[in-house]
Amino acid sequence: MTVKQRYCRVVHALFIVFLLIQFIPDKLSGETYSSYAIWFVVGVEVLTLIFSALIKKPVGLNLFADIVTFIYGLLTAWVLATAKFNLLKPALFPPPGKVFWQAVSDYEKIFVNIQSSIGIILQGYLLGIVIAVPLGLFLGWSARLGSAATYVSKFLGAIPPIVYIPYGIALLPTFRSVSVFVIFLATFWPVLGGTMSGVMNVEKKTIDSAKVLNVSRLTMLFSIMLPASLQQIFIGCNQGLTVSFVLLTSAEMIGAQSGLGYYIKNYSDFGDYTRTIVGLIVVGIVIVFISFIFNRIQKFLLRWKV
């Protein structure tokens, strides 16, 4: 890539536009914390420049630049509509600087809530996978149990896990255990279904190749069936993960004393929409981050696929 291709981009023009509009005087009364927005954008710009200098493929840079362009565009419109021209209701639409300021000053509280949410998700999710995968392998492998189990899991899996919450609250002592239980269910059924259908669809030639090697039953399940149906298992895991987030944040809004859903619900109850927006952004970031790690794990474990 030439220097021009690397650095001569719309995204940098937008960056300068964003800085320039800071010279327009604020119309909004009260503190707008513009410096937080400026520092955020400067940070993103520095990252973009480093990335531009290091990246090798033009496609990757285009994608990155387009995403940053979107962020700049959004922030510019947001600043103009709030702090600069006061077009929206200030109570509902705080300026971006204030959101960033709030995020920074609430740093510890947010961190605790992230920890609480991720802790519950991981516990329920991992428990679901650890039980569903071996069970799915076993059920999928034994032909007769497998076909019965398919119907049972279709029926039980069709019940949206959120409707278990009231029953869960009656059954289990704490909110945390109810959340873990519901996330466990939300993960268990799709992973069990994915594993079973994966095992039932393993090619005959793979099974025969293993049989003629005289593998033991356990080896057959865990060294052959497990990797052979891994792709299907991941489909189930993905579904479980998506549903888990929806469930947990909803559950936290209903009855929790901590967690990201609680953070959002609690402050919007008090009319603190700055913190509500902070919460929304944090939830987005956390989910994107976890999905990213999940995809990395999936890519690594399926690296042998063409």
Next chain:
Amino acid sequence: MSKIEIKNLTVDYTEKKKSFTALKDVSFSIEEGEFVSVIGSSGCGKSTLLSILEGINTPTDGKILIDGEPIRGTGTNRGVVFQHYSLFPWMTARKNVAFGIKQVYKGVNRAERLKIADEFLGKVGLEQFRNKYPSQLSGGMQQRVAIARALAMDTDILLMDEPFGAIDAKNRTILQELLLELWEGDGTKARKTVVFVTHDIDEAILLSDKIVMMTANPGRVYQEIEVPFDRPRNRANLVQTKEYNKFRNKLLALFYSDIAEKIGGEEVVL
């Protein structure tokens, strides 16, 4: 006592309420250290026969004895190479070989298994490719790995189901010569007993001590022919001899007379 005795083997299949006989009353025996090819046109039951030897299928009637003992399922005394590459796609070449070794030698540790795997991958000329996944290897290379695995398992018997059937002509020739060389060995070790299914007459002559020709509908043994050429064999020298061509023509005549018989001698489409 023969190494393998196939006695009155009959296999009936039922598919969609229609039953047909894949093998009918097939009997022949294979001596220890003998290389036997089973040839025949498609549908003659040669692959069915091999699947019973592998222990994947069970016969409707009759039995197969190995060292005098009837076959019950798969066994560690038989190594198998399929036509369709039987490697596990999630294992690298050396892991595939090592996995096979692990199933036979329970006591051997990981490092030793990998060492044996590397040794056999070297024998088939793939030492540089040992860390590749099957999807990164050509069909011929995958088949070399499968052969390395079967040899590394060091079973008494090697069962090969059209192992070179899906490989291009040039690589097939190379692989046949490789197999011949590895099987004939340097004379220090006893040769393995091999049952080799193919539809390629030249392949059968080059490799075998005995050729069992089968005929279809139902699958039966048509002829058993001893291959009279001395070992070690060399393709280039062998194909130039008069005897080879005479023998080959005789086999071809038998092969097609069977087909002509089947369709009433009216029309032979080759």
